Amino acid sequence: MPQVTPEQALDRERLHELAQQLRVDSVRAAAAAGSGHPTSSMSAADLMAVLMARYLRYDFSDPENPANDHLVFSKGHASPLLYGLYKMAGAIDDEELLTFREFGSRLQGHPTPEIPWVDVATGSLGQGLPISVGMALAGKRLEAADFRVWVLCGDSELAEGSMWEAFEQAGHSGLDNLIAIVDVNRFGQRGPTMYEWDTTSWAGRVEACGWHVQEIDGHDAGAIDEAYAEALAAGAPAAIFARTKKGSGVAAVEDEPGWHGKPLADPEAAVEELGGVRSLQVEVQSPPAARPFEVTCASVERPSYEVGEKVATRGAYGDALAWIASVDEKVVALDGEVGNSTYAERFAAKHPERFFEMYIAEQQMVAAAVGLQTRGWKPFASSFGAFLSRAYDFVRMGAISGADVKLCGSHVGVSIGADGPSQMALEDIAAFRAVLDSVVLYPCDANQTVELVEAMRERRGITYMRTTRSATPVLYEPGASFEIGGSRTLRSSGEDAVTLIGAGITLHECLDAAERLSEQGIAARVIDLYSVKPVDAEAILRAAKETRALVTVEDHWAEGGVGETVAGVLAEAASGTPLVRLAVTERPGSGLPGALLAAAGIDAEHIVAAVEQAL
């Protein structure tokens, strides 16, 4: 063992005092709130004290400074600790600290970007690390920046597969600006974790992912200090497995089960045991000056397609993405190893330095997108629509973060054909509509797709586009304009008997049906409801007033899709116009697209039959 110099000893005493303050403030905040996670905060107090005092480079007066390090609490429930750090940095005062979890306080139960120093909402375990991978990728691959991403992880959350997607991706990408600090306090919510303090299995796995790994005593300030120094010099992503005691510092709860997510029984005694309330502040290091960087911007022409030409909207998505990235250098793209299906490969071919291959790891893909947008990038992430369901919790949390993430799901609906139901997104409209402040777009032709991709770029928030596998005829002129929240009436006479409402593939079936109906002397209005959320209620209500029945047709389950969206508009307006909803209601199989559309009852023939019955 090396000798500790008197100077080091003094410094360690100071670090201990800082850690004790963090413990005290965690206890006090939770006591004031009557809830929260003081014990999960106390275990990591030494780890965070050393980080704040000696390693973090962050200007709390300028959270937008691009050279700031990032500090992500992947174990978001340790929010009292995070807020204690803000107090220690002088960013908040003690009074605000004690508003923890109060209605209206920005110091919520789990951190959210309502707080200026928080990049992303955490609290759904296993997300902070994969999101941090996105930040670190931005630093390494796009910005050649000096900032580091520090992530405080819990041991329990190592059970989430998403953590392992992150370890793999970070190792593969050589993210030496990423440091994962794992607070191994051996207790989860309801009892011991799988491995408790035996960090061997995790360490072995993380090392095999190409990380630099250390296993330390997480209450030894000297060891923590050395570990951080070693991590920064590692030349690889660095993981520190720190064995700690939950509730450390207070005998009544230290390393005791049953104290997860609860204020201490006797907070006053605990504060006394910890040496009383302190108001120490640390001078957090300033970041170095931000380095300028350049983005290569290949010139790509705006794609346009001739009316009548047959083009898959997924292809137009790829073309449009390549184009908008040439006019907006902030546009980046990610794909889940299906870029030759989603056509994100067309972006990759033109802008390879802004393309991120995330392999078949949809959670990591969406998480990386969330991470990238914290640095001002505009990420478009694509996969089969069906497989985006894999990342649903990441989308949900992204919305809580107010993240600016654009998603594209290809191969939707039964119309994909022979691959069968495992590959068919039939729930994506419902799932993405039920996301805070989301937008859901479903273009029917290539020129419309281009316009809507451009609209996605401009719009901040979670925006989802659903694209079609098969080629469909181009209906709109190049440059025709389409707004989020709009619709397009494609067929209308003064005397429409019925309104057919479709989007994407079914719009073409609606047009076909309208043609057949007109042969029978029935005039049908056709509405292209390309913006499913927000929806053009006015057009729907006009149709409800001017025609005798509405028929919605969608290549999606009956729940939560186009039909229910329209139903909601009608019911709220107390419209008595009958609505017929055609949608997929039974398990589809394999087959040709046409056969499957027919089997699902959503092709032109079934639309005609539905109209005949409705009228």
Place this chain on the structure above:
Amino acid sequence: MPQVTPEQALDRERLHELAQQLRVDSVRAAAAAGSGHPTSSMSAADLMAVLMARYLRYDFSDPENPANDHLVFSKGHASPLLYGLYKMAGAIDDEELLTFREFGSRLQGHPTPEIPWVDVATGSLGQGLPISVGMALAGKRLEAADFRVWVLCGDSELAEGSMWEAFEQAGHSGLDNLIAIVDVNRFGQRGPTMYEWDTTSWAGRVEACGWHVQEIDGHDAGAIDEAYAEALAAGAPAAIFARTKKGSGVAAVEDEPGWHGKPLADPEAAVEELGGVRSLQVEVQSPPAARPFEVTCASVERPSYEVGEKVATRGAYGDALAWIASVDEKVVALDGEVGNSTYAERFAAKHPERFFEMYIAEQQMVAAAVGLQTRGWKPFASSFGAFLSRAYDFVRMGAISGADVKLCGSHVGVSIGADGPSQMALEDIAAFRAVLDSVVLYPCDANQTVELVEAMRERRGITYMRTTRSATPVLYEPGASFEIGGSRTLRSSGEDAVTLIGAGITLHECLDAAERLSEQGIAARVIDLYSVKPVDAEAILRAAKETRALVTVEDHWAEGGVGETVAGVLAEAASGTPLVRLAVTERPGSGLPGALLAAAGIDAEHIVAAVEQAL
């Protein structure tokens, strides 16, 4: 190198012939279909030929035999290979093989349980292995059975975090009846995988999870044979990383990129190169006799609660689960390390041998439930409703499998209070409604919860129950009966002016509002819409006819929940009765439940205001 005896040489020649047949049939099936994945099948042909000829124990004439091994194609796109195996086993004929991907054929693009020898649908990568963990858990922990679970995995799917949840859980549970065969053909869909043929990183990680690991040449029948023998004797879950060539056996595609998911350009030449069409059959080993096993069934009384008592429905869920498991020995429970919140711990306390702690790995939890139900168990899996969104793709695929899985999500809505939005399920009704053949239940009191848990037990399929964090008054008498698809009118006079429709927590707000309205002389009907899917359309339409307005109130986003369900019923019936939908529309924060219900506009006061405005 050991010498190969003449007998072994003969045998290997036979194994090679079998593998060639599998390659030929993969090429032919895909050629007939005009689509499919022959090259991904050919890489694993030797692996599967040896398995079928020498290791698999399976009675194809009796797929229900509980002693049969399980064979799961986690890489479901290699379906031509699987169907080729069925032909080789004499289970299907050549004519049927060539119906691959035809409309109406059970030989779909990806395997589904429409085929009697397929346990679960695969095709969403990363699911077969975690589901197999569930089967293996059943064999080891519940049935003391001799069957083995063989899983053919792809290398690309090792990027999915769910695979790593499975490796960890299987290692932790010592599942020595599980053998993962990884076909490392080094190509994904659009190009090389992260590690190509370097299996070191994966092998290191899997070993660190407690598996027995081998790395072999996947085209060497002798090596494969030895690897299987070693795997069976390993006393631990066994992984075999087999380096193979995609498209092996046909020079035009062997180890060539660009041939993923495509029929061969010249299938006839390929068949010739492979030695022509064969019709070899193997005598697949019969399984040993099934062993009887016993299930311990602790006696637990049916829970019942007094009217007026305050009980959280999540608590009643735990009580009910413990009870039904005492009357039905097939009931098992899983939880994502939050059993003291979901109250699955009450089941665990009574029936520890039928409880599975899945730690914070929701994908593995749902996957294990899907695996367990293939063996006739009736799994109930619980976590916070918000975190079940993590497993959405597994639920989607479970529905395609027709799996009998019961899910319970606790802590739904803003009414959970101080923990904040990351913990609030606000999209779960929408997401679970948009699942094939699903049922969505949302009880408002403890006695109703008990009845509905019993209904879940009886019902086969994906059934979701949403439970409330806080204690709410018991409204119904013990033993009151509630059916899936029903509703309950709790307040009604002959002259109701308005109908209030709630479920769960909001039902109580509706009752409170009705009381306040009656003080103003406004009679309000109150409907408890505890079965959100299927919904009691009759009760809704009756209310629409008999009252002047409907108000739905839900602790959920406005999309895809109770309000849209009701809107759908009204619009399809062409009801002109106005509907007002109260739901959560803005990002909630932390606070007390009452404050958050008020802030979201879904408490009694806002209901009263909405009624006043509507009338």
